[in-house]
Amino acid sequence: MENSVLLKLVEELAQKLDGEFEASLGTPVLKIKGARTTEALQAARNFSGTPCEFLHDLTAVDYPDRNEIEVVYHLTSLRGPQMIRIKAVVDRNNPVIDTAVRIWPGADFMERECFDLMGVKFNGHPDLRRILLWDDFEGHPLRKDYVTPSVEERKRLRIMQPGE
C-alpha cells in the first residue's frame, strides 16, 4: 500500500531531522523544529515514489499553554492521493520561520495571511505585509490571547483617522 511507503519515508525523515512522527487518522504527521522547515519541505517534496510536491495549505495553530506556535504545512500531490502534514514548532514570543516562497511561489498569500492573523514572521518573504486586515491593525486575532475589542471600541476603530 502506498500509504505505508509514505509512512516509512516520513518516519525516516523524522529521524533525520530529529522530529517526532505520528500517524493521525491515516495521515503521516511530522513535527519538527522551526529551523528545519525548509529541509523537511524539500525532502517531502522529493520523496521517491510518493512525492508530496503540492503545497496544499499553510496555516498555524497557537498553543499558549506550551508557549508554541505550530506552523502547519499540508503537502499533497497532483499524482496520487498521498498527503502529509508537517508541523514546524516555533517560539510563541518570537515566531520566526523560513519562508516557503522560494519552493512554492504560491506560499506567498498563505504566509502573508499567517503573518497577518497569527503573527508568524517568515524570513525571506518578498512582501510580508498584512493581507486581510488593514495595515495599522494591532495584534494577531487568531492567537488565543487576542481579546476581541468591544463593540464601542470597534466603532471607534471604524472611524477613519485624519491623514489616512
Add this chain to the structure above:
Amino acid sequence: MLRTDEIQINIGPQHPSTHGVFRMLANLDGEVVTKVESKVGYLHRGMEKLAESRTYPQFIPYTDRLDYLAAIAANIGYVQTVEKLMGVEIPERAEYLRVIFFELQRIASHLIAAGTNSSDLGGMTPFLYAMADRERILDMFEMTIGGRLTVNLPRIGGIIEPPEEFWPALKKFVDDLPGMIDEFNGIITGNEIFQARTKGVGVLSKELAEGLSITGPVLRASGVKWDVRKNAPYGIYDRFDFEVPTGENGDCFDRFVVRLREMEESGKIIRQAMRDIPEGPTFAKVAKVVKPPVGEIFHRVEGVRGEIAYYVVSDGSTKPYRLRLRGGSFINIQMLHHVVPGWKFADLIAILASLDIVLPECDR
C-alpha cells in the same frame, strides 16, 4: 521608441467586473498592464476566529456564507470533516443526496461563472441565460429547504430529505442540461469575438499552476488531470463514472470550456446517482451534543472554485480549538500577479473573469 508614463489605476473595490469587493492596483503603460497587485480583505469576517467560539453544528451556517454561489459545497465539506473526525458513518441515501446536491450546486455555480465571464467580456445576454437556467436549480433548493442562496442543507450525520416534487424537477433539469450547454456553446463558445478575446490570453503554464497551489477548474485548464473526486475520492465518489475534463493551453478559453464540460460531467454524476439511490433514512444516529475526540483532521473536497479544505484541531470540547478554511479563491488569486503583466487592460478583466473568484470565500 517613445517613452511613456505609466498610470496607476484602481480597479475596485467597487467595480463592475471584480464580482464583489476585490481591489486591484494596476499599473498601465497605455493599454498594457505592467504590474498588478491584488488587495483582498474587504470582506474579512474572521470566520476562523468565529469558529473557535461556536459549537460544531453552529458553524454549519457560517460555511454557507463562505461562498455564496456554492454554499452546499462548503457545507458538505465541513460536515464531512467533522464526521470524519468523529468517525460517523452516514446512511447510503444521505451520501447519494449529498452527491446530487453537491453536483447541482457545482452546475449552478459554473453557470454563473460562464455567464459572468461572458458579461465581463461585454456579452450581457448569456449572463441572463445562465441566470434563467440557474433559477431552476435554486427552485429545487427552495423546494427542499426554503433557502436559495445560503441553503444549509447538510447536517452532521446526514442531510435533509428533499420533497416528492424535487425528483421530477431534477429529472427534467438533468435532461435539459445538455441542451443548455449546447445553447451556451452556440452563443459564447463558438463566438468569434469571444474566442479572439480568450484564446491564448492569460496562459497559465502547468508548472506555474502547480507552484502556485492552484486548484479546481483553473488547474485542470492548465492541463493537470487532477480532481479530488477522482484521484483521492471522498464520500462515495469512487462509485461514479465520470471524466475529468482538462484544457491544453491554460488560457482563458480553456478555463471557460473546462467549466462547461464539468457541468456536463456533473450532469452525468447526477444521473447515475438518481439511478442508484437507495431508499432509507437520511440521518445517522449522532449524539445531540457533538463532541469529537481530541485530534486533528484535514479534509478536502473538490469545491467549485478549487479545493475546499478544512483543517480542524479538536481539544475534545464542543467547540473546535482551531478551524482552518482553505478556499480556492484566495490562493487562485495569486495567479494574477504572475500571469497578467504584459497583457492588455481588457485582458486583465478577461483573466479575472476566467478565474471565477468569489470574495467571501477569499476573505473569509
Add this chain to the structure above:
Amino acid sequence: MGDIASGLIFLVFALLTVFSAYLVVSSKNIVHSALFLALTFVGVAALYVLMNADFLAAVQLLVYGGAVAIMIVFGVMLTLRSGNAQNSNLDSRNALAGAIVSLLTFATLGLVVFTTEPWRKTVDLSATGTTTGDISWLMLTKYVVPFEVAAVLLLVAMVGAIILAKGVNDSK
C-alpha cells in the same frame, strides 16, 4: 434683407473665429488653447461656407476639425503632467517678436492676395456645375502633378512618423 442677414452671420462667425484665435494665445491653460484652436478651425469652416466654398468648408471640418485639432488636443492632453493644467501655458517673453512675425506674415499674405489680378478669382470652368465637380476636374487634369506630388509627400511623412514612433532599432 438677405444681405443684412448674411452680413450678420458673417460678423458672428468672424468674431467667433478671431476671438477664439485670440484665446488660443492668451489662455493660461494649454488644453483650453488647444480646444479653442479647434473652435477656430470650425469658425474658419463656417467662413468658407459663407464664401460659397462649401467643399473647402467640409474639407476644413474633416481635416482640421476632425483630425488636426484632435491630434493637437490629444497630444497636449496626454503629454501634460497632471496637476498643473491650470497654469500650463508658458508666458512667452517674446511677445514683441511674435507680434512682429505675425504682422509680417499677415502683410505678406495680404500683399500676395492684393497683387494677384484679379484678386477675387472665380473659376468659370464649371464642367459639372458644382464646386466639388470643378475641384475634382481641376485636380485630375490641370493640377494632377502637384496632386500626386502632395500624395507622395504625405506618404513619406507617414512612413517617417511610423519610424519615429516605433523606433529604428525595433523595426530591424
Add this chain to the structure above:
Amino acid sequence: MPQFGSDIFLLIANWIRGLFGANTYAADVVMDIVKFIMIYVVLVLAVMVFVMLERKVCAWMQLRVGPNRLGPRGWGQIIGDMIKLMGKEDFRPDNVDKWPWALAPMFFLGITIMVFAVLPFGRGMVPVDLDLGIFYILAISALSVLPVVTAGWASNNKYSLLGGMRSVAQMISYEIPLVFSLLGVVMITQTFKTSAIVEAQQHVWFVLLQPIGFVVYVIAAMAEINRAPFDLIEAESEFGCGYFTEYSGLRFGLFYLAEYANLFLISAVAATVFLGGWQGPFLPGWLWFAIKVLFMVFLIMWFRWTFPRFRVDQLMHFGWKVLLPLSLANIVLTGVGIYVYQLIFPGIGG
C-alpha cells in the same frame, strides 16, 4: 401630384409657405426655423422610442419581459426615464475642468443634430438639400470625437481619460473605412446629394450593388458611434462608464440622447444610401423611411445584445487590416464595374 397621406408633410409645408404669399424670403426664414424645430422634435421622439425599444429588444433577447409597469405594456416608461434623468441632481465633482466638462455633452449632441439637416426623411423632405450631402455628414460627424475626448480629459478621472484615449484611436480609425464604404455609392451616382442618391435607387437598392460597402459601413458606423461590440470607450466591465463616468443628471442625459441620436443617424444614413431611402411601394415615403430606420436600429441592437466586446488592439487590427482593405477593394471593384457597365451600355452615366 402629391397625394394626401403620402405627402402630408409637404402639404403642410406648402400651406405654411402660402401664408407668406409673395414674401419668399420671410417664408424661407420661417420654414428654416420650422425645419430645425421639426428635426429636434423628430430626433427626441425617435430617441425616446429607441431607448424603450432597446430595453424591449434586449429583454426579448434575454428571455425577460422588460419594463412592463408604467403605461400600456410598459411603454409609459419612456416618460418615466426622461423624468428620472431630468430630476437627477446635476453633480459636478471637484477638480473637473469646469467649462470643457460642462460644454462637452452639449457639443456632442449639437454636432449630431447638425447632421440631420441633410437626411431625406421622405419624398421632397430634405431639410437642406446640400450638393455635398454625404460629404457634409462625414465632415460634421468627424468633429464628434472632440467632445468625447474633452469630456474624458476634463473629468479628471483615470477611467474617463482612458475612455477618451480609446475614443480617439477608435473613432479616427473607423472613420476611414466609413468614408470609403460610402464612396462606392457616390461613384455610381456621381453625386454627394442625398436626395439624388435616393432617386437613383428607384429600381434597385444599393445594398444589392454594394454589398461589401454596406457591410463595411454598418460595422464601421457601429464602431464610430461606440455601440457594442465596439463599445470599448465605455466598456463598463473595464472602465466603469468610460468618458462619461463623472456625468450625472441632465448632462448624462445629453450624452445618452446623443448616443441614441447617433444610432438614429447611422441607421438613417444606411437607409438613405443603401436601402433606398424613402422609396417603396404603397406606403408613404416617410413611413418607408421610418420602417427602414427601425429595421437598421433593430439590427444594430441585435448585434449589441449578442456579441461580446472586442479588445482594443483587436479592434484596431480589424479596422486597419480587414475593413480598410475591404473598403478599398470595394472602391476598385466599383470602378471596374462602372467601366464594364459603360462598355456594355455606352452612353449611360458620365
